[in-house]
Every structure is written in structure tokens, then in C-alpha cells.
Amino acid sequence: MITLTDIHKSFGSTPVLQGATLTAQRGENLAIIGGSGSGKSVLLKCILGLETPDSGSIAVDGVPLTAKTRPTFLNDFGMLFQSAALFDSLPLWQNVAFRLLHSGMPQPKARDIALRKLARVGLGPETADRYPGELSGGMQKRAGLARAIATDPSVIFFDEPTTGLDPIRARTINALIRDIVAEAGATTITITHDMSTVRTTADRVALLHEGQIAWHGAVADMDAAQSPQLKHFMMGPVDAIGTDMR
Amino acid sequence: MIRLLAALGAATLRMLAALGRVTLFAGDALSHIARPPIYWRAFGSALLQIGFFSLPVVGLTALFTGGALALQIYAGGARFEAEAVVPQIVAIGMVRELGPVLVGLMVAARVTSSIAAELATMKVTEQIDALITLSTDPMKYLTTPRVVAASLVVPLLVAVGDVIGILGGTLVATLRLGFNTASYLQNTVDFLTALDIASSLTKGAVFGFIAALMGCYYGLSSSRGAAGVGVATKSSVVAASVLILAANFVLTEAFFSA
Numbered sequence: 001m002i003t004l005t006d007i008h009k010s011f012g013s014t015p016v017l018q019g020a021t022l023t024a025q026r027g028e029n030l031a032i033i034g035g036s037g038s039g040k041s042v043l044l045k046c047i048l049g050l051e052t053p054d055s056g057s058i059a060v061d062g063v064p065l066t067a068k069t070r071p072t073f074l075n076d077f078g079m080l081f082q083s084a085a086l087f088d089s090l091p092l093w094q095n096v097a098f099r100l101l102h103s104g105m106p107q108p109k110a111r112d113i114a115l116r117k118l119a120r121v122g123l124g125p126e127t128a129d130r131y132p133g134e135l136s137g138g139m140q141k142r143a144g145l146a147r148a149i150a151t152d153p154s155v156i157f158f159d160e161p162t163t164g165l166d167p168i169r170a171r172t173i174n175a176l177i178r179d180i181v182a183e184a185g186a187t188t189i190t191i192t193h194d195m196s197t198v199r200t201t202a203d204r205v206a207l208l209h210e211g212q213i214a215w216h217g218a219v220a221d222m223d224a225a226q227s228p229q230l231k232h233f234m235m236g237p238v239d240a241i242g243t244d245m246r
Numbered sequence: 247m248i249r250l251l252a253a254l255g256a257a258t259l260r261m262l263a264a265l266g267r268v269t270l271f272a273g274d275a276l277s278h279i280a281r282p283p284i285y286w287r288a289f290g291s292a293l294l295q296i297g298f299f300s301l302p303v304v305g306l307t308a309l310f311t312g313g314a315l316a317l318q319i320y321a322g323g324a325r326f327e328a329e330a331v332v333p334q335i336v337a338i339g340m341v342r343e344l345g346p347v348l349v350g351l352m353v354a355a356r357v358t359s360s361i362a363a364e365l366a367t368m369k370v371t372e373q374i375d376a377l378i379t380l381s382t383d384p385m386k387y388l389t390t391p392r393v394v395a396a397s398l399v400v401p402l403l404v405a406v407g408d409v410i411g412i413l414g415g416t417l418v419a420t421l422r423l424g425f426n427t428a429s430y431l432q433n434t435v436d437f438l439t440a441l442d443i444a445s446s447l448t449k450g451a452v453f454g455f456i457a458a459l460m461g462c463y464y465g466l467s468s469s470r471g472a473a474g475v476g477v478a479t480k481s482s483v484v485a486a487s488v489l490i491l492a493a494n495f496v497l498t499e500a501f502f503s504a
């Protein structure tokens with residue numbers, strides 16, 4: 001269970017998070033939605049320790065996340081980044097097996113697992129020795145997904161999994177995420193402004209608006225919800241461009 | 247007048263703050279040397295990138311400079327009938343001063359810029375964030391191997407530069423100025439002391455350290471966006487070059503008194 005309580009974060013004089021409070025239960029697939037620039041990525045970065053909140057607390061299974069406890073959390077964690085964030089200098093299989101290799105697993109065994117994970121996301125063995133720069137955006141996303149699940153983590157974060165993909169590839173990635181997460185029974189937090197991602201992959205939704213959670217509830221209850229912010233978000237031409245790389 | 251003083255004061259404070267940050271960064275990088283895990287593969291690849299692949303540019307720079315130096319010293323020496331000092335002055339000029347400085351600046355141009363661009367790109371494309379979520383310390387994985395490798399391998403580059411520079415001088419002196427090759431080289435070898443060579447290699451180690459450190463520092467602290475990569479690259483080369491020249495003066499002064 002991941003709990004964020006009253007998180008505040010400003011950059012200079014610009015407030016981004018203004019008292020965000022949120023819980024993701026074990027085994028739950030939570031989507032955080034919100035317009036571009038609403039602070040979704042900043043919220044995730046606060047959990048990961050990449051940004052430090054000005055105030056508020058974050059806990060995993062009741063244990064506050066600090067510089068001391070975070071490594072334990074990260075050891076059982078995987079993340080698919082918005083831009084895939086594959087390491088340019090490493091072939092695909094070493095990207096996928098990065099954590100395995102760095103924890104001392106022998107190369108042949110790590111490669112074996114990497115090939116299996118690549119196959120799971122639909123990338124054949126012929127891609128294993130290619131470098132990220134030689135792959136299309138969709139293939140990079142798949143490889144990023146393979147890296148995120150390489151150690152079968154129990155917590156996975158997805159940052160805008162469909163950004164930069166055309167609708168068909170987006171649908172494939174959404175379905176892939178849904179199936180993989182279901183197989184693993186992992187707890188996931190997905191941040192997105194793509195409603196099809198929400199409907200395919202999440203069971204609960206939280207809407208981030210002006211630094212706070214303006215609405216949260218089951219995906220099934222979303223359409224009937226009375227929250228004006230949620231209605232506005234679901235109807236409006238939100239982020240028609242949808243390719244910001246923040 | 248007050249405004250000018252205030253601006254000067256603010257600029258000084260900013261510079262001191264930056265120096266403080268760089269010092270902390272350097273301390274952090276060095277603190278990882280002995281703490282496992284040690285990334286040998288990253289270290290080996292840094293040795294190759296910084297050392298081996300810099301050889302051509304270092305060789306060419308030293309060769310031309312050594313040759314030009316011999317001509318200048320001959321011309322200068324001729325004004326008070328001291329043409330014979332060419333081998334000695336070329337040797338001391340190359341080994342104590344030009345070898346290390348030229349190699350340092352070439353490494354700043356070639357290595358600092360490429361490290362800064364690479365790490366800044368990694369930052370912009372979230373690869374640094376990805377490293378952290380994969381339980382890998384970017385400082386330990388990216389900075390320490392490069393800084394240590396540069397500190398070890400740039401002295402070797404300087405030694406190569408010194409030798410090639412002296413050979414460049416020898417070539418020009420014998421082919422163009424009528425010196426005898428054997429006695430030119432003999433004069434050079436007899437003249438150079440252990441302290442000259444120690445000074446050369448020490449400078450190389452310090453310059454290598456500065457070059458890699460500035461590349462990593464500016465790369466890892468670059469701001470987001472493609473523009474951030476350009477700014478980081480430019481700033482890193484400027485900072486490394488200025489710091490190398492400043493350190494050169496300090497080290498020259500130290501060896502001068504020694």
C-alpha cells in the first residue's frame with residue numbers, strides 16, 4: 001500500500017502540488033489523470049525520491065519512505081518512463097537485464113531472462129543485440145516495459161505509456177500492460193492524460209487538479225460522477241497535442 | 247556606483263556558490279572510489295574513450311607545436327647568438343608547460359564536451375532517473391569511473407605529448423635548422439630532470455581530473471530540454487579550460503618554488 005499525505009511541492013514561487021493526498025492499495029491498478037503540467041510526473045518523482053516534497057509524507061505499507069527505506073522499496077519496483085529512457089549505450093538485452101546484471105547474475109542466465117521478457121512484450125530474439133537508437137518509438141516502449149518487469153516487481157509505475165504513439169500502437173501497449181499486470185498481480189500507478197489507458201489498465205482513478213486530488217473513485221463510476229473537474233477533463237479537448245515530453 | 251558594487255558582489259557570490267557545489271560534487275565522486283560496487287566495465291570504457299581515442303589529436307597537436315617552438319626559439323636565440331639552446335628550451339617548454347596545457351585543453355575540447363553532452367542527454371531523456379529507479383547511483387556508475395580514468399590516463403597522454411613534441415622539435419631542428427639528431431636528443435635527455443617530468447605528469451593528472459569532473463558536473467546538473475544539452479556542453483568546456491589554465495598557474499608556481 002502506497003500512501004501520500006498532504007504533499008506540497010513548489011518550484012520557485014510556482015506551486016505544483018498543494019496538499020495532494022492519495023492511496024494505492026496492494027494489488028490495485030491506480031490511474032492518476034490530469035491535464036498536461038498538472039503535476040502528475042512531479043507526484044511520481046516525489047515517491048521515487050527524484051524530487052523532495054516541501055511538506056507531507058509518503059509511506060509504503062505504513063513505513064515512511066526516506067533515503068534509508070527507499071532502496072528497499074526500489075528493489076521490488078519497476079518503471080516504464082514516458083520516453084522509455086532506455087540506456088543508449090547498452091544493447092536491448094542488457095537494458096532489460098540491467099538490474100539482474102548489476103545484482104551479480106551470470107550473463108547467460110540474465111540474457112535468458114531478458115530474452116523471455118522481450119518475447120513477452122512482443123520483441124523477438126533478433127532485437128536483443130540491437131541498440132535503442134535503432135528501434136522505433138513503439139519498440140522502445142515495449143523494451144522499456146520489458147525492463148520494468150524484468151525482476152517481476154510487485155510495484156510498477158507507468159508514466160504516460162501511450163504518449164508519442166499512434167492510436168493503434170497505443171491500444172496495443174495498453175492491452176499489453178493490462179495483461180502483464182494481471183499476470184503478475186502487481187500494484188501499479190499509471191499517470192496519463194489518455195482516457196483509453198485509464199479504461200483499459202486501471203481499476204481506480206484519481207484526478208489531479210490544481211495541486212490536489214479533485215476526484216477519485218472506481219473507473220466504473222467515472223462516467224456517472226458529478227465532479228465538474230472530472231467532467232471537464234473527460235469531455236474537453238484535453239491535450240489535443242498529447243506529445244509533451246515533460 | 248553602489249549598483250556596480252552590488253552586481254560585482256552578486257557575481258562573486260554566485261561564483262563562490264558554484265565553486266562550493268563543484269567541490270561537494272568532487273568529494274561525492276571521490277567518496278565512491280573504494281565503496282563497492284565498482285563498475286570496472288564503465289572504468290575500462292572510460293580509459294579507452296578518454297585515453298586511447300585522444301591519442302591522434304594529442305599527437306598531432308604536440309608534433310606541430312614542438313616544431314613551431316623549435317623555430318621560434320631558434321629565431322629568438324639568434325638575437326643574442328644563443329641558437330644552441332633550442333634542444334634544452336624546447337624540452338623544458340614542452341615538458342613543463344606546453345605538453346600538459348595543450349593536452350589538457352585538447353582533452354577539455356574532446357572529452358569534457360562529449361561527457362557533458364552524453365550525460366546531459368541522459369538527463370533529458372530520463373535515463374538518469376531510470377538508473378536511480380534501477381537502484382544504481384549515477385554518481386558511482388557515471389561520474390566516478392570517468393573522473394578516476396581521466397586522472398590516471400591523461401598523465402600518460404601528457405607523456406606521449408611531451409615525447410612527440412620533442413620529436414617535432416627535433417625534426418624541425420635537424421631538417422630545417424641543421425642540428426645533429428644524435429646530439430640534439432642527447433642534449434634533451436641530459437637536460438631534463440626528474441622534477442620536470444614529475445611536474446608534467448602531476449599537471450596531467452590534475453587536468454584530467456578537472457576535465458572529466460566538469461563534463462560530469464555540467465552534464466548531470468543540466469536543465470531539461472534539448473537546449474539544456476547545448477548549454478551544458480558549452481559551459482563545461484569553458485569551465486574546464488579556464489580551471490585547467492588556472493590550475494596550471496598554481497601548479498607551475500608550486501613546482502617553481504620546489
Ligand SMILES: Nc1ncnc2c1ncn2[C@@H]1O[C@H](COP(=O)(O)OP(=O)(O)O)[C@@H](O)[C@H]1O
Nearest residue numbers: 011016034035036037038039040041042043246
Ligand atoms: N525540475 C523542475 N523545475 C521547475 N519546474 C518543474 C520541474 N519539474 C516540473 N516542473 C513544473 O511543474 C509542473 C508540473 O509538471 P509535471 O508534473 O511534469 O506535469 P505533468 O502532469 O504533465 O506530468 C509544470 O508546470 C512543470 O513546468
Ligand SMILES: [Mg+2]
Nearest residue numbers: 040041160246
Ligand atoms: Mg508528465
